[in-house]
Amino acid sequence: MVCLVSRTGRHLQRYDNLGRRQVVGCIPYRYKCSNDGTISNNLEVLVISSQKCQKMMFPKGGWELDESREEAALRESLEEAGVLGNVECELGKWDFISKSHGTFYEGYMFPLLVKEELDFWPEQNVRRRKWMNVKEARDVCQHWWMKEALDILVKRLTSMQQQKEQSISICSLI
Numbered sequence: 001m002v003c004l005v006s007r008t009g010r011h012l013q014r015y016d017n018l019g020r021r022q023v024v025g026c027i028p029y030r031y032k033c034s035n036d037g038t039i040s041n042n043l044e045v046l047v048i049s050s051q052k053c054q055k056m057m058f059p060k061g062g063w064e065l066d067e068s069r070e071e072a073a074l075r076e077s078l079e080e081a082g083v084l085g086n087v088e089c090e091l092g093k094w095d096f097i098s099k100s101h102g103t104f105y106e107g108y109m110f111p112l113l114v115k116e117e118l119d120f121w122p123e124q125n126v127r128r129r130k131w132m133n134v135k136e137a138r139d140v141c142q143h144w145w146m147k148e149a150l151d152i153l154v155k156r157l158t159s160m161q162q163q164k165e166q167s168i169s170i171c172s173l174i
Contacts, residue, residue: 012064020095020104024072025060025146026112027091027153028083030131043157045137045150046114048081049128056130056140058149060107073110081129082121085114091152094145109149111156 014022028046047056059080063072070087077083091109098105132140134154141147 012062012066014063014065016106018104020106022063023060023105023107024063024069024076025058025107025109025149026073026077026087027058027109027146027150028077028081028085028112028114029153029157030114041161043134043154044131045134045153046081046083046129046131047137047140048130050142051123051126054128055142056137057142058109058146060109060146063108069108070110073108073112077112078118079122080127082118082124083112083114084116084118085112087112091149091156094148096143096145107145109146111153 016022030044030046032040032042032044034040045058048059049056059076061072061076061080063069067075069090073087074084077085088111091111094107094109096105096107097103134150138147138150141150
């Protein structure tokens with residue numbers, strides 16, 4: 001069972017020792033299925049609209065005192081994008097300033113290999129979600145630090161795919 005209500009308020013919000021709000025985000029991804037049902041090497045990422053306008057980004061929100069960063073990443077992906085999956089190794093940490101509020105933030109990003117896309121989720125009435133290829137997502141994403149996280153994810157997944165292919169090549173020689 002999935003909770004269909006988003007957490008609200010700042011009473012559990014984490015701040016670093018400089019007073020910056022700590023946020024955690026996720027890049028939900030999957031490999032596109034071919035028409036015959038096989039999984040291809042074509043990477044897709046899920047972007048969402050912001051609540052206040054239609055700018056596109058990846059799910060992110062406050063890291064709260066009662067959860068790990070990974071738990072916060074999974075919660076934000078569920079609340080904002082309606083997806084569940086496996087949170088993978090952190091992509092990095094970024095310091096940034098909110099353009100709308102002029103406040104400083106510390107942001108962490110994680111990849112989320114999507115296993116389930118829900119029909120109903122907490123913020124479905126205030127956000128749009130859309131699967132895109134990496135180039136499209138990079139073009140529409142409004143935050144430089146999220147674009148950097150996407151670049152890191154693509155490099156990581158490409159490297160893993162190359163290692164897998166090399167292992168298969170070596171095994172076929174034996």
